[in-house]
Amino acid sequence: MTTLYPFLSEALQTGMLADLERDWLRGASPSTLRSDGRYPGRQLPSAGGAPVRDGELRELREEICAAAATGDSSEGTWAAQRRADRAVGRVLLQQLGPDPSSVFRTGTWAFFAMVLLPDVVLKRYGDSKKFPKERFQDGRRNAFSTLYLRELLLPSSDSSADSAEDDLLAEELLQLFDRSLAADQRLLRAMVARRQSGPRGVDQRTFFRELLREATFERTVTMLAVLDDRELGELADQLVQRTAVRVSRR
């Protein structure tokens, strides 16, 4: 039986965002935070499984707080933050499970960000000049959903997690989840495996970003599912060549 997680209606989210922004402006801790996840007005899907227990939500919160805290090292660097992001992604996948059906219902990621973990969101993104509204809402900028997806689709064990190079490409990898490309596991892995194949003298991140763009276009014209692994590998090499030509011409 699947687990039912709470979600927030649009109206409730609007009110909470206003509260959160006011707290942020004052430098106060977020007033929407409930460490057991209980918030009046939250909803649960009306059918399908069993509601999550308060204790499970509390445990999820504790584990995420612990994982996020690994980014607070004295280094205070980009690398430490990336490591913490990865750790948070691992906790999310471990605790929420590998079936995205239960957590991608509209308003559920907003619940995690606004009710269960708003302090974690603000610690990670609250230093900017603007209130980080999108980090609380559903969608690609949500503080947690992309970390969960990244861990689900491209587990840290499969890529060079925690290495400097992984940090370098992290932004590009996250962009990838905006694209339909993320749905094709074979292509995704083929691209990640070729991320260092750019011509000498070209910035790796630029090359990888352009490679993903090339692959996204290829998916619109070619049905990759009918290619066998060898053919897909050949195509991936062609994409690398095409990208290399394109970035060198600049």
Place this chain on the structure above:
Amino acid sequence: MPSIRLMPFSTPSFESVEYNIDVLAPASSPEAVAAVWSQGMNLSLRAEALVRESFRREGGLSQSEPLHLSLVVSCPWTKWEMTEVRQVDGQSPTEISAVIPGGSIANAVDARLHVVGNGNRMSSPDKHRAAKLWTSDSLRIPLTAREGKFPTSAMSFSKTGGLRPVPWKVDISEHLEAETHVSDGVRLLINTDFETGRQLAAGLESGTALDALRMDIMLSIIEAVAALPESEVSGVDHEENPLCVSGVAAKLARDLGLDLGAALNLSANRPGELRELAMASVGFLTGEPV
């Protein structure tokens, strides 16, 4: 007339393929799925396409050129996608069925057909391998209906633990407040250990058991709201917030011909009378009207 598309190879017209995509389960039409789908439920689709004779002519393809039909089902939220492929066989329609795992999808899925073959490149004599020569319109299948259904979970009580062997239980949250949304505060648990429970869960039960269940829901919710502090209940605007527990209790009271205050008072002081009203309201065991 060949359609104008920014493809690097010749593409036959949209009309050169006749197709349809149907939902087989859990409903009979794409629009009806949302009303019956619940989280984790598989979705079964069937697609059929007939590649007309004009297709090969328009795409500059020989009769012997192999073609494939592919069905792509994707969920933009979970970034999940599956592709099923069948070889297109001569002049007869090609059929593809697919079962979409319920655990991978949320909110809505999109289904789309492609006819795939080696495309004739415009710029060079090379072939474009596995070219999407033709693409259908995308069919969106919404999964999340208006949350109008009563919050229900069907389960085996004997396997869940802590539950007595009864056909159902109206479970009230111990954290109930007047403003708690009904989906969060109240849940009907149906015991699938019993035939009656299985019938109720499948929506097939319509007799006395369903009447008894409706009475139980009415009385349980009114009773739960009656146990809350009066000031808390009176502070809620039920027109603005009809789906909070006290709003639902007010609606149930109206169904019994009472206002909320009167129903809460009966529940606290004369519960037998309230039960009588509920029995009369659902027509419990009255049989066919004479």
